[in-house]
Amino acid sequence: MTNRPGTARTTVSVAVCGSGGAGVMTAGNLLLDAAARAGWYGLMVRSSGPQIRGGEAAALLRFAPHPIDCLDDRFDALIAIDWQNTHRFADEIPLDAASLIVADPDQGTPPEAYLARGARCVNVPIKQLAKAIPGSWPNMVALGLAAGLIGVPADAVRQVVTQSLKKAGDTLAASLAAVDAGAKAAGEIGAGLALAPPPARRSSRWLISGNEAAGLGAIRGGVRFVAAYPITPATELLEWLAPALPKVGGVLVQAEDELASVNMAIGASYGGVPSLTATAGPGLALMTEALGLSVAAEVPIVVVDVMRGGPSTGIPAKSEQSDVSIALWGLHGDAPRIVVAPNSVADCLTTTQWAVHLAEQLQAPAIVLSDQFLGQARAVADRPADVAYIGERLTASAGTEAYRRYAITDSGVSPMAIPGTPGLAYTADGLEHNERGIPSSGAADHRAQLAKRERKLVAHDYGGQWADIEGEGELAVVTFGSCTGPVREALARAKAEGVRARLVSMRLLAPARPKLLAAALEGVERVLVVEQNHSGQFFRYLRAEFDLPRETASCRHPGPLPIRPDEVCRQVLEWSAR
Amino acid sequence: MTIATAPSAAARQPQAYKSDYKPIWCPGCGDYSVLSAFTKAFAALALKPEQTAVVSGIGCSSRIPAYLTSYGFHGVHGRALAAATGLKVARPDLTVVVAGGDGDGYSIGGNHFLHACRRNVDLTYVVMDNHVYGMTKGQPSPTTEPDWVSKLSPAGTGLRVFHPLVVALAAGANFIARGFSGDPNGLAALLADAMRAPGFSFVEVLSPCVTYRPEQREWKGQVRSAPVGPTDDAARAARRLLTDDGFNIGVLYRGSRKPYQPPVGKGAARAAELEKAFEI
Numbered sequence: 021m022t023n024r025p026g027t028a029r030t031t032v033s034v035a036v037c038g039s040g041g042a043g044v045m046t047a048g049n050l051l052l053d054a055a056a057r058a059g060w061y062g063l064m065v066r067s068s069g070p071q072i073r074g075g076e077a078a079a080l081l082r083f084a085p086h087p088i089d090c091l092d093d094r095f096d097a098l099i100a101i102d103w104q105n106t107h108r109f110a111d112e113i114p115l116d117a118a119s120l121i122v123a124d125p126d127q128g129t130p131p132e133a134y135l136a137r138g139a140r141c142v143n144v145p146i147k148q149l150a151k152a153i154p155g156s157w158p159n160m161v162a163l164g165l166a167a168g169l170i171g172v173p174a175d176a177v178r179q180v181v182t183q184s185l186k187k188a189g190d191t192l193a194a195s196l197a198a199v200d201a202g203a204k205a206a207g208e209i210g211a212g213l214a215l216a217p218p219p220a221r222r223s224s225r226w227l228i229s230g231n232e233a234a235g236l237g238a239i240r241g242g243v244r245f246v247a248a249y250p251i252t253p254a255t256e257l258l259e260w261l262a263p264a265l266p267k268v269g270g271v272l273v274q275a276e277d278e279l280a281s282v283n284m285a286i287g288a289s290y291g292g293v294p295s296l297t298a299t300a301g302p303g304l305a306l307m308t309e310a311l312g313l314s315v316a317a318e319v320p321i322v323v324v325d326v327m328r329g330g331p332s333t334g335i336p337a338k339s340e341q342s343d344v345s346i347a348l349w350g351l352h353g354d355a356p357r358i359v360v361a362p363n364s365v366a367d368c369l370t371t372t373q374w375a376v377h378l379a380e381q382l383q384a385p386a387i388v389l390s391d392q393f394l395g396q397a398r399a400v401a402d403r404p405a406d407v408a409y410i411g412e413r414l415t416a417s418a419g420t421e422a423y424r425r426y427a428i429t430d431s432g433v434s435p436m437a438i439p440g441t442p443g444l445a446y447t448a449d450g451l452e453h454n455e456r457g458i459p460s461s462g463a464a465d466h467r468a469q470l471a472k473r474e475r476k477l478v479a480h481d482y483g484g485q486w487a488d489i490e491g492e493g494e495l496a497v498v499t500f501g502s503c504t505g506p507v508r509e510a511l512a513r514a515k516a517e518g519v520r521a522r523l524v525s526m527r528l529l530a531p532a533r534p535k536l537l538a539a540a541l542e543g544v545e546r547v548l549v550v551e552q553n554h555s556g557q558f559f560r561y562l563r564a565e566f567d568l569p570r571e572t573a574s575c576r577h578p579g580p581l582p583i584r585p586d587e588v589c590r591q592v593l594e595w596s597a598r
Numbered sequence: 599m600t601i602a603t604a605p606s607a608a609a610r611q612p613q614a615y616k617s618d619y620k621p622i623w624c625p626g627c628g629d630y631s632v633l634s635a636f637t638k639a640f641a642a643l644a645l646k647p648e649q650t651a652v653v654s655g656i657g658c659s660s661r662i663p664a665y666l667t668s669y670g671f672h673g674v675h676g677r678a679l680a681a682a683t684g685l686k687v688a689r690p691d692l693t694v695v696v697a698g699g700d701g702d703g704y705s706i707g708g709n710h711f712l713h714a715c716r717r718n719v720d721l722t723y724v725v726m727d728n729h730v731y732g733m734t735k736g737q738p739s740p741t742t743e744p745d746w747v748s749k750l751s752p753a754g755t756g757l758r759v760f761h762p763l764v765v766a767l768a769a770g771a772n773f774i775a776r777g778f779s780g781d782p783n784g785l786a787a788l789l790a791d792a793m794r795a796p797g798f799s800f801v802e803v804l805s806p807c808v809t810y811r812p813e814q815r816e817w818k819g820q821v822r823s824a825p826v827g828p829t830d831d832a833a834r835a836a837r838r839l840l841t842d843d844g845f846n847i848g849v850l851y852r853g854s855r856k857p858y859q860p861p862v863g864k865g866a867a868r869a870a871e872l873e874k875a876f877e878i
Contacts, residue, residue, distance in 0.1 A: 225877075240869045245687070268865050276712070280683075291685045309674050317671075449664070449670075
């Protein structure tokens with residue numbers, strides 16, 4: 021996806037920054053909406069300071085005529101409404117000598133952190149332009165600038181501005197005039213950032229965030245009870261579900277803490293209603309005891325963990341894949357659980373829906389490892405294909421003779437009596453129990469129940485959904501979650517350089533299915549494991565549970581900086597040259 | 599509370615609510631009588647066992663669900679009210695009773711107690727209070743006297759005793775009562791009253807631990823019927839609760855707050871209709 025000067029770009033990345041209240045997020049969202057309407061693909065990541073209001077903010081945008089799942093290595097343009105504290109984002113907005121900085125000279129000189137990279141700096145008096153149009157705002161000028169630079173048609177921009185302001189008359193006219201002023205200024209810059217024309221639209225497209233997609237996936241899977249405790253960056257998922265659930269006959273309850281939210285979900289699910297909660301690392305840590313109850317009592321629940329920088333409070337608003345270990349290992353006792361990871365914004369829908377299906381079918385907890393990037397990014401995506409994953413719990417019907425709730429079965433799954441079913445009342449128990457559910461500390465009961473709970477997970481046929489496997493070659497990159505986008509792009513670039521490599525993006529992290537990965541890696545001699553955390557949690561897990569070639573290496577760094585295509589591509593090229 | 603009654607002909611005897619699983623409690627434990635009161639209350643209300651769920655946490659008293667023939671849920675320590683809230687909100691057709699002890703409810707589960715009172719879901723919460731952690735063999739709980747000596751508190755805790763009824767009133771419980779396990783018939787009537795009352799009903803039951811607190815056998819001579827009837831005036835109830843000696847038995851407060859029950863199963867939209875907001 022490299023760009024050659026002088027030709028239309030196959031991808032363009034633009035950042036818009038400014039202090040809080042400058043409206044950069046509004047400008048970014050409108051730009052994404054307009055580009056989507058005009059037929060391009062794109063995504064936007066929000067970056068903001070820790071302040072609740074008034075902090076510095078940056079909208080990180082990328083556009084292309086083809087689907088994209090990650091940010092690029094660099095930005096083509098940075099548009100600054102002002103520079104207040106925006107040096108804090110410098111690491112997240114890599115510029116180089118080919119980059120363009122569009123800045124308002126009245127706001128002072130750009131921070132050294134940006135200038136040091138040799139980017140060309142162009143002055144546009146953004147605030148003056150806005151001031152000249154009574155009732156308009158600088159962010160509308162910035163919107164016009166950005167749209168003009170990448171060639172988003174004025175009509176599309178006018179449409180989204182008109183729709184979003186929901187006002188007519190002077191305010192709207194002023195905003196539209198400001199957009200035009202920005203676009204005119206962009207025309208005078210002549211940056212050569214025009215995007216290649218959009219492709220013909222073959223399928224319907226969505227503009228959606230991963231948190232919204234996960235919420236929709238939950239409802240599609242059959243979730244009708246959600247317990248919520250607010251936490252960044254999972255809150256939007258819960259806020260999307262709050263009004264959506266009643267429309268489909270469901271309900272959301274705000275809990276007093278995460279201990280309550282997970283236990284409420286378990287209580288509702290015990291009542292036969294597929295249930296979910298969403299949280300981030302600190303909440304998941306609080307929920308681990310109850311997840312063990314879900315395992316032992318065999319009450320299905322889904323927990324979506326939108327991962328952020330850790331440990332402890334960590335970096336709440338920034339992405340990091342560092343809850344792998346707690347999700348995979350973080351329960352006391354031998355506690356088999358399902359862990360799945362969506363690998364794109366749109367896949368948050370399918371994978372959450374799959375998680376509901378798996379939890380319900382296997383009567384076990386399922387953890388969905390999303391992350392801040394996937395959850396909070398808004399992306400243009402082809403509408404995900406409809407999948408048949410719905411919660412289908414094996415239930416016991418009235419009239420069952422000598423009912424045993426925890427009967428030892430071949431599959432390990434035992435029919436569950438739902439309260440209301442006459443004659444089958446039992447007590448669901450976190451205490452070890454016999455087949456009837458009566459507490460038991462006997463060795464035989466413990467072994468039989470442990471084996472049953474393990475068997476139902478490992479004996480299940482997870483089908484092709486367990487991973488996305490693409491490409492051929494003796495080298496493979498194994499990854500998961502939001503790293504899949506940059507890895508896919510890195511391998512496309514490597515292919516253009518004549519190096520073939522295979523991508524294995526694992527959706528099913530637990531239970532470990534070594535045979536599936538072995539088959540996916542057949543003929544592979546070298547494996548690169550890519551993840552976004554400091555200690556290589558995924559790499560260590562793969563080394564512990566799977567058979568990997570002797571030459572297996574780890575490519576990783578922690579958040580908040582994303583894994584970028586270039587760093588993976590370089591490793592692949594270097595390795596293949598050895 | 600929503601009471602699902604059996605067909606008139608099929609009234610059950612209390613014994614029909616008792617399971618065949620033998621309790622683990624010590625001989626003389628007050629909880630036997632509470633179990634008996636549960637079965638009498640269920641019989642008096644003609645509950646269908648399949649429409650009734652008893653939810654508990656961890657502790658001696660929290661073993662009670664398995665001793666009943668209704669549906670039961672024996673979860674983790676301190677979280678019974680949360681599990682019961684999820685169950686009742688998702689399944690408003692069920693009669694949900696929550697049971698546990700003073701450590702489970704007032705210590706590790708204290709936060710859920712506060713929020714269950716203020717949320718006012720239609721639950722009945724029965725705390726068998728014996729002022730001690732019995733299952734772990736005799737440590738002080740929030741209701742233990744400050745000078746009570748144990749291995750874990752060799753000099754006593756020196757801490758002020760937690761007053762669950764006052765806290766429940768302040769937090770918004772809709773029905774507050776105190777019962778005594780030594781009077782199973784009176785307790786059964788109290789439980790039935792609590793279960794009939796809409797919203798969150800809290801029943802604190804003095805239930806002696808004969809093993810670690812043998813002096814509680816004296817409670818029999820100390821309890822008395824509350825000298826005046828229940829009030830719906832929270833200020834009066836607060837004064838009475840703050841000044842009583844902990845042995846007044848009966849309904850002490852009966853409020854009229856509307857229970858929290860969001861509608862479930864009403865929306866008829868299909869999931870596909872929610873997609874429209876995302877279409878470009």
